[in-house]
Amino acid sequence: MKDATGLFVVVLTVLMGRVGGIQPNNGYCIGNQCFTVFEDPSDFTTAQHQCREKNGHLMTVRSSVSNDILPLLLGNLTGRYWIGLHRPTGCPKNGAALRGYKWVTNDSESDFFNWENFNSSCSSPRCVSVSEEDGFKWTQVPCGEQTNGFLCEHSLTNPCKSLVLAPGESVTYRTPMGFEGEDLLSLPQGSTAIKMPSETKYVCFSEQWLKAPWTCEILEGGCEHKCALDSNNDPTCYCEQGLTVNPANKVTCEVATDDPCLQLNCQHVCYQIGGSHSCTCNEGYKLAPDGKSCVDFNDCKDERQCPGENFKCINTLGGFQCVCEDGFKPRGGLCVDVNECESAPCEHECHNWPGTYNCSCSEGYKVDPESPDKCKLHCPDVECPAVCDHNNKYQCYCPDGYISEERADHTFCIDIDECSSYQCEQGCENTFGSFVCSCKPGYTLVDQVNCKEVEDYEFSSTAPGTFAPTPFVPNPEPTRRPSGVTVGGLVGIIVCTVFFIVLVVFLAHHFLRSRGKMESAGALKASEGEAHGLHHVTSDMS
Known part of the structure; x- marks a missing residue:
């Protein structure tokens, strides 16, 4: 048998080439060429694209031999079909071999000409089709017109x-x-053949027909039911229980008159060794200890399965796959590094590494722990210059936990002391841009700021008044510096101050008014005494 690996590659390639898309209605092969017909309404450009997808091109009718194939392809079909003859540019040339037209292979060589009522004007159609009704003559048709199909x-x-x-x-x-x-005279590699009445199967590989069963990886080796390797690692066909392989063609299954495999009850395959029968498993499986069940063989245990740098083995049911490690992609049989930075995943700076990448931030920023590809403002001190819009110096930004303060020449970000606003129920430690809450022994931190008494807590030798360390707590109100006085207290202070001022003014006014009255009364009495001539007289009793 030919190299099974080469057969696998060739047949897999041709099979993948025909997956999907429309299928031909007919075909014919001769020499080193195959011709197919597709009954699919298309314009010239679409037809040309469809042939390329099938690893071919629109048919060139260069000889009488290829012209004789047209009746074999279109004998039972009506309507017009594109061939690969067209005029890319310019006007027709009556003196030229193909009159200014070219084959889609971009040449003008041809030993055969078959024009139908040729139109030599510059406005004549640029593409060519054939039909059974016109005797397969070359007819000029507008390239944008839809024909019945193409060759x-x-x-x-x-x-x-x-x-x-x-x-x-x-x-x-x-x-x-x-x-x-x-009646095909030539067959492409990967073609299969079935001889009747023996039902013997063959596959074409490198100019030779290989008789089934061939390698199990290709179309089940040609077996009607299952293909598996026997004890000599040769591909062998097997049938369902109650059926046996036809000894003549070795691929089809027929009813067994006395099948010893029925009693074995093999999960996968029953085969004969000498005069006895035993169970075996499909490729990628191994026989279980019970001698009849099959379990998946973990091929990836063999480190040799996927050689090469940056490859890894993925075990699959009944086999395995060789894939590239994360951060690598296949190229030319190797696994090469994927440059993730080409897709700009980072907000600021991206650094590519073999198999991965990481993000970093510009000065004054740090990586956002909740989103490693993003950056957030960061200040490592009590105060830092604010980040301001270049077009608007009054539009400035500060990190969380800081408040802006405008100064003569710049705006600065000042750390907010959250502990002064009693954010924590018990212990509080201010940090740059945030704060940390803690609890006394016998309490546990809940909701990051409150303390809850621990039931059945046993006090240790920890000194009274100490606090247990707690995780970082984000700043709940980073937009302004909280006041140390409550709103109610501030209102009370203002009211008391106003009342005190009013009271002092009232007392001062009252005192000044009372003094004025007393001075006025004394002056009045003095003037009255002078008016009546009253004098103080002392009596001498002696």
Whole structure:
């Protein structure tokens, strides 16, 4: 048998090439070329794109041989179909070989010409189609017009020739391009063939037909039911219980007249060794101790499974996968580092490392612990210059836990002493931009600021009045510096002050008024005494 790895790569490639998209209605292969027809209404550009997706191009009809293939492809179809002939620019040239037109392969070489009523004006249509109704002649059609479909051409590498058949035998071919046929003269690699009436299967690989069962990784080795490796590591077909492999073709299953595997009750596969039967498992599994059950074989235990730097092995059910480590991507058979910084994940600065990256912040900022790709203002001291808008010097910003203060030449951020506003129920320690609450022994911190008595607390030798350390607490009100006096107390002080001032003014006024009255009364009495001539007289009793 040919190299199974090479077969796997070739067949997997052609199978992946035909996954998805529209499927051809018909096809034909000869020599190193295959031709397919797609009954799908399309304009010229769309048809050209569809052929490229199928690893081909629009069909070139350069010879009478390729022209004879058109009836085989379109014999049962009506309507117009694009071929790969068009005029990219300019006007038609009657003297030129293709009259100014070119094949989509960008050349003008052709041994065959088959124009239908050629229009030589500059306004003539630039694209060409064929149809069974016009005898497959080349007809000029506007490129933007939708035809009934298009014809594709595919080049083959190391194709297989058709199988030699014995009298009474027939064969059906299935190509990776998605069409079947019985009279194909050449087959692309990955094509399968089934000979009848023996139902023998083959697969085309590197110009040779390999008889089934081939490697189990490709289409179950051609087996009707299951393919697994036998004790000699050769691919072997197996059937369900009650059925046995046909000894002639070794791939199909037929009813067993006396099947000893029924009694074994194998979970996966029952096979014969000499005169006895035993259980085995599908690839990627191993036989359990009971001799009939199958368990997944952890291929990743073998460190040799995924060699190479930055690769890792992922165990899957029945197999494994080699993938790149986190932070790496596959390229050219290697795992190369992904430069995460190219997608600008960081708000300020990004530093790429093998398999990862990290973010850093500009001066005056620090990484936000809740979002490592973001930056927040940071001041490591009691006060720091504020960050102000270059276009508006009065629009300034301070870190959380700081309050702005305008000075003559700049605005500064001043740390708020949250402890002065009694933020904590018991102990409080002010920090730059925040504060930390703590509790006395016998209490535990709840809600980051309150203290709750611990039930059944046993006091230790800790000195009275000490506080237990507590985690960092974010500042609840970072926008202003709290006052040490409550609003009610401040109102009381103001009222008392006003009352005291009023009382002093009233007493002063009353005192001055009373003194004025007393002086007025004394003057009046003196004047009255002088008016009546009253004098103080002393009597001499002697």
